Amino acid sequence: MNAPAQAAHLLPEIHQRAVPPALVEALKARFGERCSTALVVREQHGRDESVYSVPPPAAVVFAESTADVSDAIKLASEHNVPVIPFGVGSSLEGHLLAVQGGISIDVSRMNKILAINPEDLTVTVQPGVTRKQLNDEIKSTGLFFPIDPGADASIGGMSATRASGTNAVRYGTMRENVLALEVVTASGEVIRTGTRAKKSSAGYDLTRLMVGSEGTLGIMTEITLKLYPLPEAISAAICSFPSIEAAVRTTIQIIQMGIPIARVELIDANTVRMVNTYAKLTLREEPMLLMEFHGSPAGVKEQAETVQEIASEFGGNAFEWATTPEERTRLWTARHNAYFAAIQSKPGCRAISTDTCVPISRLADCLLDSVTEADASGIPYFLVGHVGDGNFHFGYLIDPELPQEREVAEALNHKLVHRALTLGGTCTGEHGVGLHKMDFLLTEAGSGAVDMMRTIKRALDPKNVMNPGKIFAL
């Protein structure tokens, strides 16, 4: 993990701002043992799942309340020191790295469910609650929260990166599912955005401005989410295909016909192999779609029949149905473990993840050429995709000690992103920009739009203390 020299050439120029001892003393006075300067703690908070290595933060504050977050920000701001919010550390894009120095505010102890309103299908949580914890704690209500990035991420982190996952094709992303927030701003002030009403035209949509702002505009301390009734019937299936193209064309047709499929995930043959090894499964090692249908028993049956017809037109075969909750859990756990299965397939490797998302009609164009390029490169990779949304991920598995592998992987990534942008898509469907996609964002959005983001950032955080150096250079 200690390869800063090598990482630095791929990072924007780093200016480490000084963290004066007076700040650390003030934090220790305020937070006692909840402010740690131990190297092991700082290092744990100074990395994420990205490939970058930079010096860790100077201190870590373990916040337990909104007041803690506010006080920590106020103290840091007085000293012009950056503040980086930390949930579980599952970012893929370098969001958590102290590229300009500073302190980490760990919100993982703010992990209470504050209010469940089953009669309104809403829940209010603290930011350190993880998605699995949330679903466990609301189980008795008959409701669930559908957004599921691969990791058991924190709701705060998921909101900050506008995350999604396998259910987004039907239930939307964090963009659609965060109703309201409590946010501590760059000045330490506590504001509320939104209400529990389902819709509102009450002024600027600060909720959605904060969602996806990657900690650069404030730290979320309460998050109100939409919930959904557990479907009366759920049915999941695996279908194998003779080629990735056949699986993709099946998906395109499912979406274009407006079938309200709840999940439709692509896994390529290679990745099925990795998952089989990792999770001791015996899935057919061919490109496959994992699908799930939600609705009434009759509705689910109807959807499944239509999808089977479409799949068989494209040579899809070997439909295997998972009807019990246990079978379904096993299936989706396998999918969610694809990333870890891949990482373990090449010991010591790191994954450079792509995250393009294109209009559904362009999915085959975007994906198939990129598969050819990846195969030709010789770099091992995994390929999984929320293909119903036009979103997929290559994970190029590189040896972090070999700069040339990273260069090859980044070159593949560049080609893929530029292809996606040409096709009317985005460089990131769900991971966020962080450090890794700043150049791509500029290409995608244009300097005018990025300047507008920068202007908003400067206005709301004039000292540039909130997670600086992410999304855009500043």
Added chain:
Amino acid sequence: MNAPAQAAHLLPEIHQRAVPPALVEALKARFGERCSTALVVREQHGRDESVYSVPPPAAVVFAESTADVSDAIKLASEHNVPVIPFGVGSSLEGHLLAVQGGISIDVSRMNKILAINPEDLTVTVQPGVTRKQLNDEIKSTGLFFPIDPGADASIGGMSATRASGTNAVRYGTMRENVLALEVVTASGEVIRTGTRAKKSSAGYDLTRLMVGSEGTLGIMTEITLKLYPLPEAISAAICSFPSIEAAVRTTIQIIQMGIPIARVELIDANTVRMVNTYAKLTLREEPMLLMEFHGSPAGVKEQAETVQEIASEFGGNAFEWATTPEERTRLWTARHNAYFAAIQSKPGCRAISTDTCVPISRLADCLLDSVTEADASGIPYFLVGHVGDGNFHFGYLIDPELPQEREVAEALNHKLVHRALTLGGTCTGEHGVGLHKMDFLLTEAGSGAVDMMRTIKRALDPKNVMNPGKIFAL
């Protein structure tokens, strides 16, 4: 309509900024006859469906292109003169009024569908396209755009106010259905926000910042929207109820059970009477729900059966089904005409509309007490509601010449808004803040959040030329 003295006392203090003759000359030089200073044109652009009267704008520019909008903004900005975008003039909240003077930019001639991408379920339009025009022009694709405020509003205006309508309970609002924008900023620069990808985590969500910003941050010149496949089966029904409460409790249960109803609209007995008179219908003059179900034939049947069971538990009877497209159109036209039917029921009146939206479990609490209050006031009113969203509208029908009627109506409105806020709701579900709800917004969002909006506005529009004096005082 000429009662400025009387209107002024309910408006925030107005500072009419000077429009120098040099600006008008420059606009005439650039736009020729497309810049009008005729009183009748200015007056038409200086009012909307709100109760306010203020002096009209000094000139109206009829824009036909993005370059026209950009040039008009640049010229106005050079002279520090406000710019107010105008679509069809159907705002209910004073959005279009030149409270600080200035010029109106009429985008109604920018009414082209720029790109239909049926295979991706998207369409890109100019801001002057109206919702009915859009649905007419895409009819052959088998797709439709569901958002339907009462008026045949422009897509630009609907985006600017974060509008919704009867289909929002299933399809969401403009918040969920605008994918991307081209915007001319306060400096006249043209930027793009978003792409045609279904989801994205690419930086700040400028699209949603613009949606609902009421023309205060820029003028939208291209709007990319989501479309939906026309449902295979549609079925609509009217059901009469012994009381408003019975209708409301039926709605709450429908939503809490997760039935994917496409429309569920409340009309009170009074309003049914007005609609019958206006549209020569013979609907039962009792509180009623108008409902619509979208899906497969089996799915629609299933939904309808469940809803009928729920309704009958609450005494709902006389289910009348509209199965042909003609019957359905007649039904929904009646609903959409409720506003105009009510206005005609009291010649010369103006409507003061409420727009609260509360969590669904609070709907009965919010609505029923307000009905009692309205009945006791003696002011005639209509009552319609997108009750599936927890959103409803009283329209208090007042004589604009009688200040005491307005005061009584505004007092009712105040009570209702404060009740909604106490119940976790919002002062405006879909109409926007405009002039009318600035105080309510402050109560709802708090001064911290409104200050954040103001800070963003100041940063993006330092000369305060974009529709100033709306949403918040500035």
